[in-house]
Amino acid sequence: IKVDPVYLQNTVNAIIGSIINIEDITQKVKLENMRSDFVANVTHELKTPLTSISGFVETLRLNENIDTETRNRFLGIIETESDRLKRLIDDILFLSSIENTESRVLEKINLYDTFKDVKDMLSYIAESKKITFSYEFLDKSLFVVSNRDYIKQIFLNLIENAIKYTPENGKVKVIVSSNENEIILQVIDNGVGIPKEDIQRIFERFYRVDKARSRDVGGTGLGLAITKHIVKSLNGKIDVNSELNKGSEFIVTIPKKIS
Numbered sequence: 685i686k687v688d689p690v691y692l693q694n695t696v697n698a699i700i701g702s703i704i705n706i707e708d709i710t711q712k713v714k715l716e717n718m719r720s721d722f723v724a725n726v727t728h729e730l731k732t733p734l735t736s737i738s739g740f741v742e743t744l745r746l747n748e749n750i751d752t753e754t755r756n757r758f759l760g761i762i763e764t765e766s767d768r769l770k771r772l773i774d775d776i777l778f779l780s781s782i783e784n785t786e787s788r789v790l791e792k793i794n795l796y797d798t799f800k801d802v803k804d805m806l807s808y809i810a811e812s813k814k815i816t817f818s819y820e821f822l823d824k825s826l827f828v829v830s831n832r833d834y835i836k837q838i839f840l841n842l843i844e845n846a847i848k849y850t851p852e853n854g855k856v857k858v859i860v861s862s863n864e865n866e867i868i869l870q871v872i873d874n875g876v877g878i879p880k881e882d883i884q885r886i887f888e889r890f891y892r893v894d895k896a897r898s899r900d901v902g903g904t905g906l907g908l909a910i911t912k913h914i915v916k917s918l919n920g921k922i923d924v925n926s927e928l929n930k931g932s933e934f935i936v937t938i939p940k941k942i943s
């Protein structure tokens with residue numbers, strides 16, 4: 685709390701009263717801290733792959749006689765880290781574009797068509813892990829009024845996570861249903877699950893239960909933060925049920941718009 689006393693003086697400078705302005709700056713300080721934490725996190729996340737890239741480039745330059753196998757391995761690392769940088773930058777830009785509500789282009793988005801696009805994009809990853817990917821889409825005419833990229837991102841982030849955090853031969857299922865007032869998207873997997881103490885935090889920017897695992901599967905730690913932001917922009921909510929080593933279920937509920 686910030687207290688600003690102002691003393692009222694008369695013409696001979698005697699204090700005749702005072703005004704105390706009490707302002708609750710908890711929220712302001714919180715926002716300011718969040719912003720500087722985010723900048724620190726972004727800097728750190730961008731620096732890690734960059735340091736690795738410049739380190740390996742330097743090693744290659746200084747060792748002209750390096751054997752082909754090692755050379756290719758180093759080039760492979762440079763490629764992976766560059767991809768990671770690109771993903772991070774894309775995610776950061778996407779996150780800030782959601783915050784900029786003025787540039788939002790709204791249209792009627794058919795959920796089934798959007799889901800099908802995402803399914804086509806992700807099927808090969810599921811297949812490469814021998815994951816059974818199934819879906820139930822009862823009403824193929826369901827739509828939401830939003831930005832096309834946003835709806836794609838919801839499906840993409842949740843399904844990609846389900847595939848990433850489910851071991852080989854696992855199962856991922858998407859169910860889209862609706863009732864009178866809401867559309868409900870469920871993404872269910874029987875993968876690694878999330879420890880109870882982490883569940884509240886997984887929607888925070890850059891929060892990862894297991895940093896090494898997230899890194900190995902190409903995660904940026906921003907997917908769920910982006911998803912939550914989009915769902916909020918649709919006046920919806922996102923919930924998660926999860927049990928360690930059993931699996932997870934993410935549930936997005938979006939109110940139906942009357943058009």
Ligand code: ADP
Pocket residue numbers: 841845846849850873875876877878886887891892893894898899902903904905906907908909931932
């Ligand atoms: P990441 O890029 O690391 O996947 P996200 O923001 O998408 O970042 O998710 C944050 C963290 O939540 C992940 O690092 C992971 O620990 C956990 N998580 C997300 N989805 C799942 C899931 N389906 N199963 C288990 N853990 C999950």
